[in-house]
Amino acid sequence: xxxxxxxxxxxxxxxxxxxxxxxxxxxxxxxxxxxxxxxxxxxxxxxxxxxxxxxxxxxxxxxxxxxxxxxxxxxxxxxxxxxxxxxxxxxxxxxxxxxxxxxxxxxxxxxxx
Amino acid sequence: xxxxxxxxxxxxxxxxxxxxxxxxxxxxxxxxxxxxxxxxxxxxxxxxxxxxxxxxxxxxxxxxxxxxxxxxxxxxxxxxxxxxxxxxxxxxxxxxxxxxxxxxxxxxxxx
Numbered sequence: 001x002x003x004x005x006x007x008x009x010x011x012x013x014x015x016x017x018x019x020x021x022x023x024x025x026x027x028x029x030x031x032x033x034x035x036x037x038x039x040x041x042x043x044x045x046x047x048x049x050x051x052x053x054x055x056x057x058x059x060x061x062x063x064x065x066x067x068x069x070x071x072x073x074x075x076x077x078x079x080x081x082x083x084x085x086x087x088x089x090x091x092x093x094x095x096x097x098x099x100x101x102x103x104x105x106x107x108x109x110x111x112x113x
Numbered sequence: 114x115x116x117x118x119x120x121x122x123x124x125x126x127x128x129x130x131x132x133x134x135x136x137x138x139x140x141x142x143x144x145x146x147x148x149x150x151x152x153x154x155x156x157x158x159x160x161x162x163x164x165x166x167x168x169x170x171x172x173x174x175x176x177x178x179x180x181x182x183x184x185x186x187x188x189x190x191x192x193x194x195x196x197x198x199x200x201x202x203x204x205x206x207x208x209x210x211x212x213x214x215x216x217x218x219x220x221x222x223x224x
Binding site: 031035042100 | 114117144145147149155156157158159162164202204206209210211212213214215216217
């Protein structure tokens with residue numbers, strides 16, 4: 001079974017803090033993704049990576065950066081957390097790009113106060 | 114960014130009844146259409162990935178159809194059971210895995 005794990009289920013941070021969200025997958029997948037989910041909206045893609053050290057911006061990259069130093073690990077970084085980044089963050093991975101299903105982690109509910 | 118609409122936003126179904134709901138998206142070129150099921154306190158799970166116009170997929174009591182020319186997909190649940198309660202997400206893939214998710218249809222099945 002593919003397993004995608006995220007470092008925390010719940011996280012509370014203060015405005016201005018630097019926040020790291022970690023994601024690890026155990027199936028040697030090429031692609032990894034970070035989404036955020038807000039009430040009434042669909043999952044929105046923040047960043048994705050199709051290979052180690054490779055990354056591309058998604059639809060809402062502002063205020064975020066990412067790091068992928070190893071194939072299995074993809075980190076989302078909030079350089080200076082703001083209250084409008086309070087959200088549910090989901091990580092996903094897939095074998096390749098076209099037509100492959102994505103496997104999701106359990107999500108991290110981040111609250112920025 | 115694609116405009117992906119799912120309707121209805123939510124629906125309540127009696128156990129044993131069948132139901133269906135819609136995903137609409139611009140009928141432009143895209144690689145695939147994904148359906149995911151997201152149960153409360155769990156991770157979204159893939160139900161189907163469809164790529165061809167006229168595609169039909171089935172998994173148990175759940176099935177889906179795809180019309181790429183007119184830009185819609187239907188998901189059907191036959192004989193709904195309480196374990197079908199979840200939010201169902203559709204997501205066209207216009208560009209190499211960069212899924213564009215709709216807001217979902219929340220299904221509540223009552224015994």
